[in-house]
Amino acid sequence: MLTIGIAGGTGSGKTTVVNNILKQLDSNQVNVLTQDNYYHYNPNLSFDERVKLNYDHPRSIDFDLLLKHVQQLKSGLPINEPLYSFITHSRTEDVTMIQPKEILIVEGILVLADTELRKEFDVKVFVNADSDERLIRRIRRDIQERGRDLEEVIERYQTTLKPMHEEFIQPSMAFADIIIPTMKKNTVAIDVLSSVIKNTLKVTHN
Ligand SMILES: Nc1ncnc2c1ncn2[C@@H]1O[C@H](COP(=O)(O)OP(=O)(O)O)[C@@H](O)[C@H]1O
């Protein structure tokens, strides 16, 4: 199995890059695990307490479970991926059963920041955009898709998101094999990454 880690700050365009890569590949060949689905389960906290958590610190992610699932898939076993809700700030009751496929993409802000998880990736990618551009994208997306208001996005940006980005996320770019700049639509980078994936699969099949 070819395992690819795709990191980058919030709003950098990770999901967009993954979706564009998927368009160039056979969907029967690829699984995508999203780090967002592995936020710790906090059933004992109230909604107001969950709102106040720092969701950009590595401690907020259940990396043990994410690592276990990556290793399980790599050893040919299916997993039940949890499903997270940004509206309730909580894991839902639902899971998605995932069968192993030839390619595994793991995407999320901190996937290159975790030492053990990083070791699992054959290709490490960092999606990079300026912080002002990312903030603008984040404001739009969180209001349109994640049920937030402007005040909440700005408060989170100043208190946790920006400092955590500087401490953990941006430095993890140093571990990347490929850096994709996404200040504009970047079809060349998508083509390059898709070719790397297709060529690696060809070599494995021969
Ligand atoms: N290269 C780009 N140029 C302009 N807008 C983009 C680009 N990449 C992503 N976006 C937009 O920015 C927002 C966040 O992108 P997304 O892929 O969800 O980022 P991430 O997964 O890194 O948080 C989305 O609304 C998306 O349409």
Ligand SMILES: Nc1ccn([C@@H]2O[C@H](COP(=O)(O)O)[C@@H](O)[C@H]2O)c(=O)n1
């Ligand atoms: N309940 C939560 C959990 C996480 N976030 C934010 O999501 C960002 C990561 O997701 P991306 O798709 O943008 O990579 C991260 O920056 C967290 O602040 C949240 O707002 N609420």
